[in-house]
Amino acid sequence: MSTSPRLVTLPDIERAAESIAATCLRTPVVPLVREDGQIPLWLKAESLQPTGAFKLRGATYAIARLDAAERRRGVVSHSSGNHAQAVAYAARVAGVRATIVIPDTAPSLKVEATRRWGAEIVVVPPADRLACAEKIAAETGAVLIPPYDDREVIAGQGTVGLEIAEQVPDLGTVLVPVSGGGLVSGTAAAVKALRPDVRVVAVEPELAGDLAEGWAAGERRVWSVADTSRTVADGLRTDSVGVLNWAHIQAFVDDVVTVTEEEILAATGEIVRGARFVVEPSGAVAAAAVLAGTVAPTGGTTVAIASGGNVAPETLARVLV
Amino acid sequence: MSTSPRLVTLPDIERAAESIAATCLRTPVVPLVREDGQIPLWLKAESLQPTGAFKLRGATYAIARLDAAERRRGVVSHSSGNHAQAVAYAARVAGVRATIVIPDTAPSLKVEATRRWGAEIVVVPPADRLACAEKIAAETGAVLIPPYDDREVIAGQGTVGLEIAEQVPDLGTVLVPVSGGGLVSGTAAAVKALRPDVRVVAVEPELAGDLAEGWAAGERRVWSVADTSRTVADGLRTDSVGVLNWAHIQAFVDDVVTVTEEEILAATGEIVRGARFVVEPSGAVAAAAVLAGTVAPTGGTTVAIASGGNVAPETLARVLV
Numbered sequence: 001m002s003t004s005p006r007l008v009t010l011p012d013i014e015r016a017a018e019s020i021a022a023t024c025l026r027t028p029v030v031p032l033v034r035e036d037g038q039i040p041l042w043l044k045a046e047s048l049q050p051t052g053a054f055k056l057r058g059a060t061y062a063i064a065r066l067d068a069a070e071r072r073r074g075v076v077s078h079s080s081g082n083h084a085q086a087v088a089y090a091a092r093v094a095g096v097r098a099t100i101v102i103p104d105t106a107p108s109l110k111v112e113a114t115r116r117w118g119a120e121i122v123v124v125p126p127a128d129r130l131a132c133a134e135k136i137a138a139e140t141g142a143v144l145i146p147p148y149d150d151r152e153v154i155a156g157q158g159t160v161g162l163e164i165a166e167q168v169p170d171l172g173t174v175l176v177p178v179s180g181g182g183l184v185s186g187t188a189a190a191v192k193a194l195r196p197d198v199r200v201v202a203v204e205p206e207l208a209g210d211l212a213e214g215w216a217a218g219e220r221r222v223w224s225v226a227d228t229s230r231t232v233a234d235g236l237r238t239d240s241v242g243v244l245n246w247a248h249i250q251a252f253v254d255d256v257v258t259v260t261e262e263e264i265l266a267a268t269g270e271i272v273r274g275a276r277f278v279v280e281p282s283g284a285v286a287a288a289a290v291l292a293g294t295v296a297p298t299g300g301t302t303v304a305i306a307s308g309g310n311v312a313p314e315t316l317a318r319v320l321v
Numbered sequence: 322m323s324t325s326p327r328l329v330t331l332p333d334i335e336r337a338a339e340s341i342a343a344t345c346l347r348t349p350v351v352p353l354v355r356e357d358g359q360i361p362l363w364l365k366a367e368s369l370q371p372t373g374a375f376k377l378r379g380a381t382y383a384i385a386r387l388d389a390a391e392r393r394r395g396v397v398s399h400s401s402g403n404h405a406q407a408v409a410y411a412a413r414v415a416g417v418r419a420t421i422v423i424p425d426t427a428p429s430l431k432v433e434a435t436r437r438w439g440a441e442i443v444v445v446p447p448a449d450r451l452a453c454a455e456k457i458a459a460e461t462g463a464v465l466i467p468p469y470d471d472r473e474v475i476a477g478q479g480t481v482g483l484e485i486a487e488q489v490p491d492l493g494t495v496l497v498p499v500s501g502g503g504l505v506s507g508t509a510a511a512v513k514a515l516r517p518d519v520r521v522v523a524v525e526p527e528l529a530g531d532l533a534e535g536w537a538a539g540e541r542r543v544w545s546v547a548d549t550s551r552t553v554a555d556g557l558r559t560d561s562v563g564v565l566n567w568a569h570i571q572a573f574v575d576d577v578v579t580v581t582e583e584e585i586l587a588a589t590g591e592i593v594r595g596a597r598f599v600v601e602p603s604g605a606v607a608a609a610a611v612l613a614g615t616v617a618p619t620g621g622t623t624v625a626i627a628s629g630g631n632v633a634p635e636t637l638a639r640v641l642v
Contacts, residue, residue, distance in 0.1 A: 025349055025351065026349070027349060028346055028347070028348060028349055028366075028369055030346065030369045031371050033371060035433075035437065036437055037437035037438055037439070039371075045349075045369070045598075047597045047598075048349055048351045048366070048596070048597060048598065050352050050354060050360075052597055112356075116356065116357055116358035117358055118358070269634075272599060272634075272637075273634055275369070276368045276369060276373055276598060276599040276630035277366075277368075277369065277597060277598040277599060278593060278597040278598060278599070309597035313590075313593075313594055313641040313642050314641075314642050316593075316638075316641055317637075317638040317639075317641045317642045318638075320634040320635075320637055320638045320641075321634050321635050321638045
């Protein structure tokens with residue numbers, strides 16, 4: 001397709017912000033204090049959302065936009081974890097029935113956390129998840145809530161960027177973890193509309209570096225799930241960014257970098273010790289780029305989005321000591 | 322003394338809120354989600370302050386109120402940990418020299434964390450700390466910043482209550498941990514001024530239950546430090562509430578309850594797993610009263626103040642699994 005897709009705008013994101021305010025937390029931007037008292041960066045603490053990740057924003061907004069007939073038919077979605085929980089929770093708050101298709105490789109912690117919000121769960125092999133969700137949508141009339149390649153979802157995730165711009169007057173750099181690209185699309189759109197001079201950097205695990213490869217090549221790349229599944233960052237294993245997301249990234253992102261598994265785990269421990277909230281490895285990826293020295297600070301405050309905190313207690317205990 | 326002391330008022334606390342806004346975080350109120358999806362209470366996440374505890378509020382305000390001559394002479398304080406860090410950090414931000422007297426029983430994590438903010442540290446036996454701080458004040462002209470028995474400090478800590486009242490429209494109960502009583506005094510004063518019908522409950526470790534005993538007896542009680550030091554909640558080992566604090570508690574608090582060591586440690590783990598931020602045992606004491614069933618919910622939302630998160634990583638790892 002050669003026509004450019006219409007990108008999400010600041011007014012779209014502002015509408016989303018108003019719509020989700022009663023369900024989603026306005027999360028704080030918290031300093032990461034190193035042992036010597038230095039503060040190399042601040043963290044947007046999305047782990048504190050009721051479902052433990054930023055995904056609640058997009059899911060809440062997508063469900064808020066349904067009309068009465070759609071609400072009666074319910075929603076369906078597919079996700080490795082955090083989007084699943086988000087759709088289940090947002091649907092429950094909105095009084096809408098939800099079915100979630102989960103790949104059989106998803107961490108059991110995230111599966112159980114989805115079940116508790118009352119959603120119906122269907123477990124399938126990773127490669128079948130989209131087809132299965134589409135089949136359920138076709139058969140039951142349920143509305144598919146896509147995890148990232150969707151204007152409403154992007155606008156919802158973009159409220160993270162809106163809040164950061166409001167919360168940090170001297171913002172210099174925003175770092176955003178990337179999987180399908182919903183968070184980086186919306187965040188970059190909001191930040192660049194409000195503060196064109198702020199640098200927006202997308203960060204990926206090296207082992208799921210499809211966007212970094214595509215960024216260097218100048219065209220969207222798709223990796224195998226077998227490859228992206230190697231990373232410990234289980235929330236960032238999507239095989240490529242979405243089509244709409246790629247367009248946003250090209251329009252609004254300044255750079256794409258990758259971090260190693262070792263850097264991700266070190267950052268996970270450092271955030272829990274130095275900023276005193278819980279992150280899962282995926283949630284530490286953006287900060288890892290600064291802590292490992294991959295992204296150098298420029299003028300102004302550096303903020304990394306700590307995208308989620310759904311991690312097994314045993315894993316957390318291991319990175320702590 | 323039979324004359325009643327003048328209590329801190331809502332305008333005092335509102336002035337403090339304006340004064341500390343640039344240094345202290347407006348912390349979020351975060352849901353504690355149990356494994357079955359129930360949310361028994363919400364937590365005011367003071368662990369996220371730059372020094373990891375609410376103490377930064379009172380220290381920042383007390384230092385902001387110094388005049389130019391006092392600022393030049395510097396400040397001195399005594400504390401087992403979180404107030405020490407708070408004074409050191411607030412003094413550094415304000416460009417004021419700080420000396421902190423620390424009891425030799427304080428956790429080394431808290432001592433190191435104080436040192437990194439550039440304060441001068443003096444270590445003494447617990448019983449000598451007030452005398453030592455007063456001696457330094459007398460000899461150097463430094464201004465003593467008391468940990469709790471002080472109008473400015475109470476007004477600063479009261480901003481926690483002000484924020485809770487603003488953040489939670491249907492507030493029913495606020496639970497506050499007690500040691501010297503600074504936090505409960507200010508929080509209760511703010512909450513009762515704004516919402517007289519909201520219940521304010523003070524919570525102590527049973528092993529440092531001087532206030533619970535005094536509350537039952539109708540007069541302030543002092544315990545031995547040997548007794549209060551038995552609790553794992555190392556931030557709550559003060560031997561009694563302050564005189565001014567006792568007056569606030571009598572005026573504004575509805576009930577005082579205690580929790581066991583086992584309940585404190587269970588709540589610590591449950592908060593980290595279910596609300597995804599770090600608390601030290603002292604910071605879990607207020608929530609423990611609800612989680613253990615000691616305080617039953619009434620109408621409206623229940624909020625417990627999670628007062629701090631300065632805990633050794635090894636201790637945290639132990640309560641997690």
